[in-house]
Amino acid sequence: MNYDVIVIGGGLAGLTGAIRCAEAGLKTVVISAGESALAFASGAIDVFGIEQDNSFVECPFAAIRHLPSTHPYQKVGAASLQQGLTFFTEQMAAAGIQLSNFGQQNHGRLTALGAIRPAWLSQEGADSLPLLAPAEGIRRVAIINIAGFRDFQPALMAAGMKRHPGFSEAEFILADIKTATLNINTRNAYELRSLELARTLKRDLFSQPNGINILSSALQKAAGNADLVVIPSVLAVEGGNELIRQLETLTGLRICEVATLPPSLPGMRMASALKQRFRQLGGMFLEGDQVLCGCFAENRLSSVKTRLNPDMPISASHFILATGSFFSQGLASDRHHLSEPVFGLDVDAPDSRDQWSDHRFMDGKPHNLSHFGINTSEQLNPYRNGQKIHNLYCAGAVLNGFNPVQEASSGGVAIGTGWFAANRIIATMPQAEETC
Amino acid sequence: MRQIETDVVIIGGGATGAGVLRDCAQRGMRAILVEKDDIANGTTGRNHGLLHSGARYAVTDPHSAIECIRENQILRKVASHCIEETGGLFITLPEDELSFQETFITACTSAGIQAEALTPADALRIEPNVNPGLLGAVRVPDGTVDPFRLTAANILDAEEYGGRLLSYTKVVGLIINNGRVRGVHCIKVKTGEKVDIHAQQVVNAAGIWGQQIIEYADLAIRMFPAKGSLLIVDYRINGMVINRCRKPSDADILVPGDTISLIGTTSEKIPYRDIENIRVTPDEVDVLLAEGEKLCPIMARTRVLRAYCGVRPLISLGDDPSGRNISRGIVLLDHGETDALPGLITITGGKLMTYRLMAEMATDAVAKNLGNSKPCVTAIRPLPGANGKHSDIYAPQVSIPVSGSAKYRHGERAAKFLANDKKQNAVICECEMVTRGEIEYAVHNLNARDLVDLRRRTRIGMGPCQGKMCACRAAGIVSEITHDDNGKQALHSVGEFMQERWKGVRPVLWGDAMREADLSYWLYNNLLGYSQLEPSDPDSHSVNPGEAAVLRGEESKEEVAP
Numbered sequence: 001m002n003y004d005v006i007v008i009g010g011g012l013a014g015l016t017g018a019i020r021c022a023e024a025g026l027k028t029v030v031i032s033a034g035e036s037a038l039a040f041a042s043g044a045i046d047v048f049g050i051e052q053d054n055s056f057v058e059c060p061f062a063a064i065r066h067l068p069s070t071h072p073y074q075k076v077g078a079a080s081l082q083q084g085l086t087f088f089t090e091q092m093a094a095a096g097i098q099l100s101n102f103g104q105q106n107h108g109r110l111t112a113l114g115a116i117r118p119a120w121l122s123q124e125g126a127d128s129l130p131l132l133a134p135a136e137g138i139r140r141v142a143i144i145n146i147a148g149f150r151d152f153q154p155a156l157m158a159a160g161m162k163r164h165p166g167f168s169e170a171e172f173i174l175a176d177i178k179t180a181t182l183n184i185n186t187r188n189a190y191e192l193r194s195l196e197l198a199r200t201l202k203r204d205l206f207s208q209p210n211g212i213n214i215l216s217s218a219l220q221k222a223a224g225n226a227d228l229v230v231i232p233s234v235l236a237v238e239g240g241n242e243l244i245r246q247l248e249t250l251t252g253l254r255i256c257e258v259a260t261l262p263p264s265l266p267g268m269r270m271a272s273a274l275k276q277r278f279r280q281l282g283g284m285f286l287e288g289d290q291v292l293c294g295c296f297a298e299n300r301l302s303s304v305k306t307r308l309n310p311d312m313p314i315s316a317s318h319f320i321l322a323t324g325s326f327f328s329q330g331l332a333s334d335r336h337h338l339s340e341p342v343f344g345l346d347v348d349a350p351d352s353r354d355q356w357s358d359h360r361f362m363d364g365k366p367h368n369l370s371h372f373g374i375n376t377s378e379q380l381n382p383y384r385n386g387q388k389i390h391n392l393y394c395a396g397a398v399l400n401g402f403n404p405v406q407e408a409s410s411g412g413v414a415i416g417t418g419w420f421a422a423n424r425i426i427a428t429m430p431q432a433e434e435t436c
Numbered sequence: 437m438r439q440i441e442t443d444v445v446i447i448g449g450g451a452t453g454a455g456v457l458r459d460c461a462q463r464g465m466r467a468i469l470v471e472k473d474d475i476a477n478g479t480t481g482r483n484h485g486l487l488h489s490g491a492r493y494a495v496t497d498p499h500s501a502i503e504c505i506r507e508n509q510i511l512r513k514v515a516s517h518c519i520e521e522t523g524g525l526f527i528t529l530p531e532d533e534l535s536f537q538e539t540f541i542t543a544c545t546s547a548g549i550q551a552e553a554l555t556p557a558d559a560l561r562i563e564p565n566v567n568p569g570l571l572g573a574v575r576v577p578d579g580t581v582d583p584f585r586l587t588a589a590n591i592l593d594a595e596e597y598g599g600r601l602l603s604y605t606k607v608v609g610l611i612i613n614n615g616r617v618r619g620v621h622c623i624k625v626k627t628g629e630k631v632d633i634h635a636q637q638v639v640n641a642a643g644i645w646g647q648q649i650i651e652y653a654d655l656a657i658r659m660f661p662a663k664g665s666l667l668i669v670d671y672r673i674n675g676m677v678i679n680r681c682r683k684p685s686d687a688d689i690l691v692p693g694d695t696i697s698l699i700g701t702t703s704e705k706i707p708y709r710d711i712e713n714i715r716v717t718p719d720e721v722d723v724l725l726a727e728g729e730k731l732c733p734i735m736a737r738t739r740v741l742r743a744y745c746g747v748r749p750l751i752s753l754g755d756d757p758s759g760r761n762i763s764r765g766i767v768l769l770d771h772g773e774t775d776a777l778p779g780l781i782t783i784t785g786g787k788l789m790t791y792r793l794m795a796e797m798a799t800d801a802v803a804k805n806l807g808n809s810k811p812c813v814t815a816i817r818p819l820p821g822a823n824g825k826h827s828d829i830y831a832p833q834v835s836i837p838v839s840g841s842a843k844y845r846h847g848e849r850a851a852k853f854l855a856n857d858k859k860q861n862a863v864i865c866e867c868e869m870v871t872r873g874e875i876e877y878a879v880h881n882l883n884a885r886d887l888v889d890l891r892r893r894t895r896i897g898m899g900p901c902q903g904k905m906c907a908c909r910a911a912g913i914v915s916e917i918t919h920d921d922n923g924k925q926a927l928h929s930v931g932e933f934m935q936e937r938w939k940g941v942r943p944v945l946w947g948d949a950m951r952e953a954d955l956s957y958w959l960y961n962n963l964l965g966y967s968q969l970e971p972s973d974p975d976s977h978s979v980n981p982g983e984a985a986v987l988r989g990e991e992s993k994e995e996v997a998p
Binding site for chain 1: 715718721722725833858859861862863864872905908909911912915916922923924926927930931934935937938939942945946947950951952953954955956957958959960961962963964965966967968969970
C-alpha cells in the first residue's frame with residue numbers, strides 16, 4: 001500500500017493535519033490505536049491562556065511572541081497558528097459543530113469543579129464567560145444534575161465557583177432532575193456514566209415527540225429564575241449543541257453544559273466530527289491498529305509496519321507523528337529513561353527520575369515531564385540518533401518545549417503544529433492543490 | 437476552653453492505642469483516645485500488614501517468635517475479617533545456604549510454630565509465581581492482616597462499650613499537678629479549639645511521636661526512628677507470604693493483601709527531626725525491585741502502583757543518647773515506678789502483630805493503678821465484623837464482586853449498608869468495589885471525616901486508577917451526608933486526596949504509573965481546572981478556618997520539637 005501521507009495518531013493534532021492533507025488532494029491515511037485524548041478533553045480549544053506567574057492571558061497571539069525559541073509556537077509562528085485555527089473552525093463547521101470565539105480574545109470556560117479555564121474557541125452549548133469578569137450579570141446560578149449521576153457534584157462546583165471573587169456573593173440553587181421524570185428505564189440509574197446516560201436518554205426520552213419538552217419544563221422548574229443554568233454534559237453526543245440551543249429557546253434560560261469526568265461528551269463530539277470530516281474528504285481512517293516500527297533509509301522514513309498487518313508495510317512519501325503524550329503512549333518511560341516508542345526518535349529529557357516531577361501534584365507549577373517530548377527542527381522534523389528525518393513531522397503533545405496544562409495551550413499547539421506539518425508536506429508535493 | 441473528665445486518656449490512634457481504648461472500655465473504665473490525625477495514619481498503616489507466624493524471628497529472637505505465634509492464633513479467631521490465612525513460604529535460593537533450613541525448622545518447632553519442608557516442585561505447585569530456581573521451601577502459618585480495618589474495628593467496638601475517639605486532636609502538653617500526671621492539654625487541629633482532658637491515667641501509645649509526649653514530662657528516654665520503605669504492585673502476584681529462608685534482611689518479604697502484593701522493607705536509621713518528612717528514595721525502589729524479583733521473577737514485568745514508608749519506633753532505655761541499648765521488643769513503662777511520675781504509662785516497641793498483647797499489658801498497668809480487677813477479654817471476644825455470620829446477608833441487587841468485597845472488608849457488619857436500595861448500592865470506586873452505602877457507613881459509624889480517612893476504612897482510591905475516577909464522587913457524597921460547609925471542605929479534600937495519592941506514585945513514576953499520572957494531571961488540572969481554584973497568592977483569597985487551624989497546630993509542634 002502506498003500513500004502520499006501517513007498520519008500516526010487520530011487525535012486533535014493528527015486529524016487536523018490529516019484533514020488539511022486530504023483537503024489538498026493528497027492520498028492520506030490516519031492510523032489510530034483507539035480512542036484519543038479528546039475523550040478526556042473539554043471540547044473547547046485553548047491557545048495560550050496562562051502566564052508562568054499563573055495570571056490569565058487575554059490576547060494569546062500577543063503573549064506567545066515572548067515564548068522561548070524552543071516552544072512549538074515559535075517554530076510555527078503566530079500567523080500560521082491563526083490560519084490553522086481559522087481552518088479548524090471552518091472544518092468543524094463543515095462537520096456541523098459551530099465554534100465561537102468571543103471578540104478576538106480568550107474567554108472563560110467553566111469546569112465541573114467550578115474553576116475558570118481560559119479558552120479561545122468553545123462549542124455553543126458551553127456558555128462562555130468573560131475571562132476576567134466571569135460573573136458579569138450573573139447573580140443567581142442554578143447547578144442542575146440528573147439525580148444520581150455520579151460524575152457531577154453540584155455542591156463541589158458551587159464551592160469552586162464561590163472561590164472566585166465575582167461569584168462569592170452570588171446565590172446558588174442546587175437541584176436534581178429525577179430520573180423518573182425523564183422516563184429513564186435502566187437497571188441502576190445511579191451507575192450510569194455520561195455516555196450511557198446520553199444513550200439512555202436518546203432511547204427513553206428523546207425518542208418521544210414531547211421528550212425535549214419534558215426535559216425543558218423539568219429544567220425550568222429546577223432552575224427557577226437563575227441567570228445562568230449549569231448542567232453536566234450528559235444529554236447527547238452528536239447534536240448536543242443544538243439540543244442546548246433548543247432548551248434555551250424553550251425555557252428562556254441561559255444554559256451552559258460542562259464537560260464531566262470521562263468520557264467527556266463535548267470532547268467525543270469533536271473527535272467524531274473530525275473523523276467524519278476527514279472521511280468526507282476521502283481520507284482513510286484505520287482505527288484500532290497501531291504502528292510498530294518504521295523503515296528508515298538515508299534519513300528518510302519510507303514505510304511503517306502495523307500490528308494488524310506486520311507483513312504488509314505501508315509506505316508514503318511523508319509522515320506525521322501525532323501520537324500524544326505518555327497517556328496516549330506517544331512517549332514511554334522505564335525506570336531510568338524516557339523514549340519515543342514507535343521509531344526511537346530522540347527525546348529531550350534528563351535520565352534522573354527524581355527530576356521528572358515535583359513533590360506537589362497540583363499547585364499551578366508544571367511538572368518537568370509536561371514539557372518533555374521529541375526534539376524537533378524549526379520545521380518540526382525529529383531526529384533519530386542525531387540525524388534529522390526529513391520527511392517525518394511531529395505534531396501535538398508528543399513535542400517538547402511546552403506545558404499544555406499550565407499554559408492552557410494544548411489545543412492551539414495540536415492544531416497549529418498539525419496544520420503547519422501538513423502545509424510543509426503540501427509545499428513539497430507537486431500534485432497538491434494549493435487552496436490556501 | 438472545653439474541659440473533659442475521664443478515667444483514662446490514651447494518646448495515639450494506631451493499633452495499640454485503639455486496642456488500649458477497647459480493652460479499657462471493656463473493663464468498664466471511662467476512656468478517651470486522642471489522635472492528632474486519623475486512626476492508623478502512622479506506623480500502623482505503613483508496614484507489610486504481615487500476620488507473622490513468628491518464623492521470621494525463630495532463629496534470632498525466640499521470645500518474639502513465641503509472642504507472634506500466640507497472637508497469630510488469637511487474631512485468627514478474634515479479628516477474622518481483618519485476616520487472610522494465606523500461609524507462608526520461606527524459600528532458599530541458590531545464593532542462600534540450604535543448610536540453614538534445618539536450623540530454621542528446629543527453631544520454629546521449639547517456638548511452637550508449625551514448619552514443614554517442601555520440595556521445590558511442591559512449592560511451585562502451590563505458589564506458581566515463586567522463583568523456579570528455588571532449592572527448597574518451608575511452609576509456615578504466616579498470613580496477612582489489614583491494619584486499617586483492624587484499628588477501625590477496635591475503635592468501633594470500644595465505642596460500643598462507651599469509649600470515645602477524638603481524632604484530629606493533638607496533645608500539646610501534659611497536665612501535671614503535685615508531681616502527678618493528671619491529664620492532657622489538646623488542640624483540635626481543624627478548628628483550633630483548645631480542650632483539656634482530665635484523667636487519672638494517661639497512656640502514651642503514640643509510637644515514634646511518643647518521644648514528644650515524654651518530653652512534656654521532662655523524662656530522659658530517647659527514640660531512634662528507623663525508616664522502612666515498601667512497594668505495592670497492582671495485582672496479587674503471589675497467594676502466600678514469601679520470605680527468604682535466611683537471617684532477616686532488607687526487602688525480603690513479599691506479602692499478598694486484598695487486591696495487591698507488596699514487597700518490603702528496607703531499614704534505615706533517620707534523625708528524629710526528619711520523621712514528618714520521610715520519602716521513598718530512588719535507590720530504595722531499586723533495592724526493593726531487585727530483591728522482589730528474586731522472590732517472584734514476574735515482578736519485573738508487573739506494574740508498581742505505589743511506594744510508601746513508615747517509621748519504626750525503637751526505644752532506648754535510660755540515659756543512652758548513643759542508642760546502643762535499643763530494644764526491639766515490647767516496652768511498657770509505668771513512669772510512676774521508673775521515673776517517680778505517677779499517672780503516665782508508655783507502651784511502645786513491638787509490632788502490629790502484637791498490638792493486642794501490648795494493649796493488654798498497658799491496660800493491666802492502668803487497671804492496677806485504678807484498682808480495677810476485671811479480666812482482659814480481648815483474646816477471646818471477637819471484634820465487630822469477626823463473628824463469622826456474614827453468609828446470610830441478603831442483597832439480591834448487588835453483584836457478587838460488590839457484596840463479596842463488602843463482606844471481605846466488614847464481615848457481618850456489611851449488613852449495615854448492603855441494602856435493598858439502588859442508590860446505596862451504586863458503586864462509587866470501581867477499582868475496589870466501594871458502594872455509596874459503604875461510604876455512608878464509614879462516615880456515620882467509623883469516624884471517617886474526609887476522603888483520606890475514607891480510604892483507610894474502605895480502600896476507596898487504592899486501585900489502579902489511584903482515585904482519579906472516584907475522588908470527586910466520594911467528596912460529593914461526604915459533603916452531602918455531613919452537610920459540610922456547602923462543599924467547601926469536600927472540594928479542599930479532593931486536592932488533599934490527590935496529593936496524598938501522588939506522594940505514593942511519584943517514587944515509582946515510570947511505565948504505566950507514568951501514564952496513569954499523566955492522565956490524572958490532565959483531568960484534574962485541565963479538564964477540571966483544580967489548580968485554578970487553589971490561590972497562588974495567599975492574599976487574594978481568604979484562608980479558610982480549617983487551614984488556619986492546621987497552621988497553628990504546626991506552629992505549636994515547632995515549639996516542642998527537639
